[in-house]
């Protein structure tokens with residue numbers, strides 16, 4: 001029996017101490033994310049969106065509070081299990097794409113399958129299929145530097161879903177893209193959300209990117225200001 | 233949640249390492265050259281030693297002096313330091329890349345494995361290049377000096393090649409272990425914030 005809540009944070013906090021001053025990057029965030037929903041997190045620069053994502057993805061340890069993914073408190077996971085979580089359960093998409101510059105689009109997409117222990121030809125086949133599905137079938141052997149920003153983000157999206165994760169964490173996926181390209185990327189994310197049932201959490205500070213969301217979380221100074229449900 | 237397996241096959245480590253060496257050849261070449269230089273020096277000396285032993289009469293008193301091997305040792309230290317230095321720079325350059333890999337499920341030990349695989353590739357390239365250069369240098373010297381028909385038993389050559397390979401592996405891996413460890417220990421959050 002799987003619960004409807006895929007991610008829950010309880011009084012989650014992450015403080016930094018910088019020159020004697022305490023910076024409350026995330027400060028008491030309690031949030032439930034439902035399986036299959038598209039959640040946008042909106043907030044100005046410095047609101048704590050990236051920090052929250054790092055905590056949810058198990059890249060960073062909270063100062064206080066818990067992250068529960070599929071009913072498991074991730075603070076109880078060891079390094080292996082955390083890596084497994086990042087590899088198979090969560091797909092990351094970054095503002096700066098973060099493709100490996102020396103690898104081709106195909107190799108970039110196949111990279112997470114290596115850590116997942118998928119046989120090489122199977123990983124490559126899947127990567128090719130996904131690149132085709134995001135419209136890059138004719139760019140398989142291009143390096144990131146030979147692709148446009150929008151194309152690079154498509155590669156990153158293909159890479160994020162290659163291990164069939166349940167969750168996609170997209171940290172300002174359109175931050176480095178022009179409006180039109182950004183819209184296409186959001187459309188693609190929404191499509192994945194609808195067709196594959198992937199839970200998408202996307203951070204943005206662009207209000208034009210939130211209309212596809214089921215709910216929108218407004219963040220400021222490390223706290224949730226309010227949560228709005230979008231009309232259907 | 234089923235079996236939680238995370239792996240990084242040796243074949244994948246070498247393939248990714250090889251890709252990196254090939255596609256960032258300028259940096260890799262400096263390391264290969266450093267290894268090759270030290271190894272060439274060592275090879276020339278060892279070959280000369282072998283030639284003297286097999287071709288000149290005992291009483292001629294021509295031998296390689298101990299201090300010359302001391303010089304080889306010094307050259308190895310210089311090589312190692314330069315490789316370590318260049319690898320450390322590479323770790324900073326590839327900071328984001330390493331952070332990304334960790335985000336995608338790589339463990340610390342996998343990053344270590346990748347860097348060590350690269351260092352083995354560099355060592356083999358440097359070793360072969362160094363041995364070839366050393367050998368060629370000696371042949372040229374012999375021709376120039378008018379020596380002819382000098383022989384070295386193939387078994388001695390083979391033994392030397394083996395020695396050279398082991399030496400360059402040891403040299404390269406010793407020089408890479410610290411940078412590789414630093415790369416493995418990079419905090420992914422910091423690594424991803426780092427602007428290159």
Ligand SMILES: Nc1ncnc2c1ncn2[C@@H]1O[C@H](COP(=O)(O)OP(=O)(O)OP(=O)(O)O)[C@@H](O)[C@H]1O
Pocket residue numbers: 016017018023024025026043044045046047048049050051052205
């Ligand atoms: N390693 C760190 N050391 C000190 N302060 C940090 C660190 N990381 C983040 N912060 C601070 O935490 C706060 C939240 O940062 P965060 O990057 O999470 O914001 P954000 O909402 O993602 O902003 P942006 O929209 O600019 O990406 C900021 O004030 C930032 O300066």
Ligand SMILES: [Mg+2]
Pocket residue numbers: 049050051171
């Ligand atoms: Mg951010």
